[in-house]
Structure formats: structure tokens, C-alpha cells
Amino acid sequence: MLKLIHTMRGHTKDVNGVAFFNDGRRVVTGSWDEALRMWDANKGTLVGKPLEGHQGGLYSVAVSPDDLRIASGGYDKTMIIWDVESMQKVFSPLVKHTGRVRSVCFSPNGTRLASGSDDKTVVVWDTKTGTVLATLEGHYNLVLSVAFSPDGLQLASASSDCTIGVWHIILKINGHHPVRGVVWSPDGQEIVSASDDKTVKFWDASTGQQIGRPCIGHTDQICSLAISSEGSFIATSSKDKTVRLWSTRTFRQIGQVLEHTNGVYCVAISPNGTLLASGGLDQDVYLWRHNGKRMS
Template identity: 45%
Template sequence: MAGKLCLALGTGLCAFGIQRLELHSGGPLEGHTNAVTSVAFSPDSKRIVSGSYDKTVHIWDAETGAAFREPLEGHTNTVNSVTFSPDGRRIVSGSGDRTVCIWDAESGAALSKPLEVHTSAVLSVAFSPDGKRIVTGSYDKTVCIWDAETGAVLGEPLEGHTNTVNSVAFSPDGKTIVSGSKDKTVHIWDADTAVVLKEPLEGHTDWVESAVFSPDGKRIVSGSYDKTVRIWDAETGAAHREPLEGHTGWVNSVAFSPDGNRIVSGSHDRTVCIWDVETGVAVRKVLEGHTKSVTSVAFSPDGKRIVSGSYDKTVCIWDSESGAALKEPLEGHTNVVTSVAFSPDGKRIVSGSYDNTLCIWDAESGAALREPLKGHTNRVTSVVFSLDGKMIASGSGDKTVRIWDAKTGAAISKVLEGHTNWVNSVVFSPDSNRIVSGSRDNTVRIWDAKSGAALREPLEGHTDQVNSVAFSPDGKTIVSGSHDRTVRIWDAETGASLYELLEGHTNQVTLVTFSPYARYIFF
């Protein structure tokens, strides 16, 4: 099948690794003759660039779907990565042919001959924030920096990694570059001189899966299968003291605090750790309370508290400043905690469990605000607060959706019945007036949040279970992702399918969500 890019306009959609694009006003963007490997919007969102196994780069009008010109030809192997410059005037592409190409985004003309330095496939490309340089990472274990205007390589390839370079990124100020590798190290490079600032950031004894800058660009945090968290000085490359040790199992989850001053980590070793980013030391000793693997951790909206859920059937709330547990583990569930969520104001937490109940907790004190909410006759799979904080919706293996008063815990309406299999996902509309649910019965349903009445017939089209559903920020459209490997977009008022089936995934779609301005959908 010819490669097709996937993007829906009106609501907008941007997807990764897909092969089909449906426009609100037209058909799929056809032109590639093989799988599409990479897509990116221009900074003004007016154009799209795509790369493909067919060795070409295409530029499209994001409004009409029309191709700007003939395919950009020059690569002799798969185009692995494409992106626009910050000003939208140029495009850079990296290929399995070991080259990098720079193109004029307006005319499609190559601005130079293919840039040849790498000795193996180019895996990723990125512009510096000012658009003057390009950084590339390759299977050849090197990083290269290029002059984005002339195409000249700025110095020799940056050598030091002893295995594939998985990722490269510029710091927010464009002065340094960070790279992470299968060789278990992180490198920091001076983006101006093209020299490594320090010796390789060594310490991890297993793969470095990711390396990112802190919000202010001054720190780098890395996590590894070696059970440690490491913080590095982005300016000097120096490690902030010894590795952050305390976990005795691999780290499942890490997060920065909203102000970027702390890191929280949850581990298979059943613990939560809070780390001071400045000093690189634990704010407190390992936070013990869970007796089984910690599945997830999150900061409250104000950054003052942390909530964690676990296979041990409990929820824990921690003071993010002191690291102290605000209470003993929150007990009430008699089976695995499957889902936790803060209320919009951060004052309450709701949790759902395999024990068929919901619990509402005071996020400040950790106290249960009432008895567990009972009604479901099978495990609770999904819980969510309405955006006004007044209601909670829950989906269950009992095939129903229930709506609860978030203050009293009372059921607000009749049981929402109609699905013929497990309800996997529930979410409120932005105005809190409607609920959308996705089910193992392959359908999506829309409900009146006040009365519990179904607003229309089930939305049919998926050929396997619906794993995730979401409203657009304006509440006008719904997106659903399914085990059938597809995404569908629906009109939230009429229930009509707005777009053709979005195909291209080679496995089930487990999560879908809109961007804040509803221009894109990520899945």
C-alpha cells in the first residue's frame, strides 16, 4: 500500500509512525510509496514535512492537504528523521544513506549537496534554538554539529560513545548538547566548539534510556535500569555528587516538581524517593510505606504533595518538601490500586481499584473523606474528576459508568448502562455536562452527566475494544483509540464520524489525547 500521512484538521491531528492522513476537507495525503517514518509541522503550523522509506521528503499544505511541489529527492535510503528550522525557512533530514540534507522549505531546493560525515545511518536530527546549527546522532556512535546555512560540519564528529547514539538535544540556550547512548553514558558537548565539555558522564551501569534538561537548562537528569537516578551539571558535565542511590529495583517513574527544584522517583523496590536537584541528595531517606511495586508517582498541581499508587492496594501521600508521609498508607482498597487522580484544585485524590470501589481522600491530611464508594460489581478501571471538581466518573469491568458527587460520595444519577463489555476509559467534557466512555464492546458512548441518559446511539466503527477516549478542549469533538490499531474522531454533538478510519499503527492504540489548543491529537 502506498504510504499515507495521518493528520486531521479542524480539530487537528499529529501522529507518529503512521501512514495515512485524512483532512477535514479532503482525502489522505498520498504521494509516498512506502511507510512514512517521520512528520513535523512548520512553526506556523501551515505546512507539514514528512520522510519515508521511499527515500523522499514531502512538503504539504496543512490547510488543504495539497503537495507544495514534487517530492524532495536526494537521499538514496530511508529518511529517518525530518524537522523544520525554528523560523520555518529550512528543513533538515537524516537518512539511512548516512547523509544529512538541508532543504529550502519554500522552494524545495536542496541548499547544499548531501552532508556526508557519518559512516552509518543518521537516526535523529535537530536544529539549535537559533536555527544556526544542526545536531545529528548516528548508528556510527558519533554526534555531528553542522552549520545550518552552509552545510559545513563544525569540527570532527564528536567521538566518545562506544555504542549507538539514541538521542541528541540542544540545551534551551543552544550552548550545549546532550547525548545518551546504549553504551550506558551521557555526554555533554559544547555546541560552539564541538568539543566534549567533560569526560563521558559515566556512572550508569546499564542502558541510559533517556536524558533530559531541567526546565531552566541548568541540569540534566538521567535514569537507568541500573536502579539509580543521576543529576548532571549541564554547564560543566560534572555529576552532582554520587549517583542518587537508594532504590534497590529499577526506577519505574520519575518526575520534576513544577518549579524544577526536586525530582521524585518511584521504583519496583516498593519505594518513593524525593531528590534535591541542586544538591543531588535525597530530601529524606527512602520513603517507605508501600509493600509492593510503586506503579506511579505525581506531584500535586501546586507541587506541595506527591501521590503514589501501588500493587500493595494502597495510596500514599507525601509532603514533597520534607519527604514525610502525611499519613500512614491510605488503606481502604482491598486489591490493586489501578488509577489515581488529583482534583483540579489539588485538595482531593480519587483512586479506583480491582476491589470494585472508589476512594476519595483529603490530599492535605490523607484522611478518607468517606466510606469507599460502592456500586460497581467488578473492578474499577478508570476514575476522573470533572473539571469543575464537583463530580467523579468511574468506569468498570461490570460494563457500566457511574457518576458520583465528589463532595458527598453519593451516586448522582442512575447507573449508565448500555455497554455490553468492560468500560476501559471515562472522561468528562470541558463543561462537565457530558461523559464519554470507551469499552471492550468496541463502541464509544456519550452520556448526559446530570441525568445519566445516553445522548444517542453508541458510536460504532471500531472493530476491537476501545482503550481510551478524550474530549477536545472545546468539547466539540471526541477522539478514541482502539485495540484495532486505529484512531477515530467523532462529532460530540451528533455522534457522527468526522473522519475516515485513521490507519497505520501496527499495534493497539492505548492512549489518545488532545493538545491544549485542540490542533493536534497524540496517540
């Protein structure tokens, strides 16, 4: 049974991005109010001042594996890498994309950063220098989500062209109606995607073949998904004002539906699997706990 333990207020517009620090004690959120905010996951309180530097609303946030950096991407077509301790920009905003930056993610070793954009490309950046390492072209519409594989050797991208790109082995999976989110299983064998068609699907990362049946239950488009660190369950957020959990073994919904007062745009699971954070159109960040135990 999941229990709402904190409703964290501070943003003044939609919350579009959320990520846990790897220590599990802090959460960072990005909003259409152009600011990032950090929160104490135990107390539900703000940590420090807002991080401001984008010239438009934020779509995505990510935390580096060592918890020393935050990356953000937004409407202004740029990415910013922030130093957590000083709460300052590491570089000037990173400029390469010609469209809004919808998704950002760090590689497992933290040396690279990937971004997906409305300009239909994925860009890979060097996090130490802020330089572009590669521009990946092949999608025919917006790139809405990017995720590195657990070994860091491959990169998955989800697009509104209804496909999932897997870069390095150059595999394209014909997915489902505009694919909003994509994550890897911890063993790197499977890719999980979420879509406007209200479903979640599982794919063999090597062959691109669908595995099992879709997860069905949402009544409006799915905006975001996250997978637990050991891979036993996923969480999805939707415009239907709910967050739902799904078993990666049975593909069935587990537990109760978690309700917001409006559409839910982002969701994240803590590294130890006991906490879940969600945010959306109601401007609040909700923090849920599963009876002090793992949700799996």
C-alpha cells in the same frame, strides 16, 4: 480529550520522522520510502511535491527556527538541508558519518545542525556553509537521538550504549536500556529520555541525577518523545501501537491512549500545544487536536 482530526496518507512505507513548523500550520514527515512530505495541518493535505534526494530510507527530520530550512538524515549515511520555498537542496548531501544518520536537530539560533549516527559519533555542522564544526566521540554504540539545550550551549545525545551524553560540560548519564530519544526542558534544567525499557526518565542536566520516578505504561519499546513548548507535558510513541501523554510534574499518564494500527515511530507537538502528530509502521500520519485548547 484528544480527537483524531486527520489521517494524512501519501507515504508508501514506514513514517520514521515528523516535525512541526514553528508557525504551527505545517508538518514535515520523513519515511522509509526515501521521501519527505509537507502537510497542511489545518486541512490535512499535502503541500507541494515530495522532497527526494536520499538514496535510502529516512530516519529523522527537523525544521529550522525561522521555518526556512528542513534537515533530514537517513540510511544513506548523509544529511540534506532543504530550502522550504524552492523545495531544493541547499547543498549537496552532507557527508561525514560512516553509519546511518538516526537523528538531526537545529540549534535554537539555526546556525548549527547536529546529527547522531550508527557510527557512534555526533557531528555538529555549520548550516550556512555545510562544513563540519566538530565531531563528538565518546559513545560506545549507536547514537539514536540528539537535542540542543534551549540556550544552544549544550548538546544532549542518546545512545544504545544505555547512556545520555551532555556535551560542553562533558557529562555522561548512565540512563537506561538503549536510550532512543532525548529532549530538554524549556528552562534547560532537565533532560528527559525514553528507552527500549518502556520507560521515560527525568534527569538533572547539571548533575546527571535522576529526578522523580519513571513514567511507566507502555508495553513495548518507546521509539520517540517530544516535550511541549512550556514544558508541562511530554508525548511518547511506541512499538505497542500507542502514543501517550505524561505530566512533567507528576510523571503520570494524562488523558487517553492514542491508538495506531501498528507501531508508532515518531511524535511531535505543535508550538502552541494544541496539535500532536504521529507516524509509524502503518505509513499514515495522524494529526490529533485537544478540543481546540492546550493539552496541558
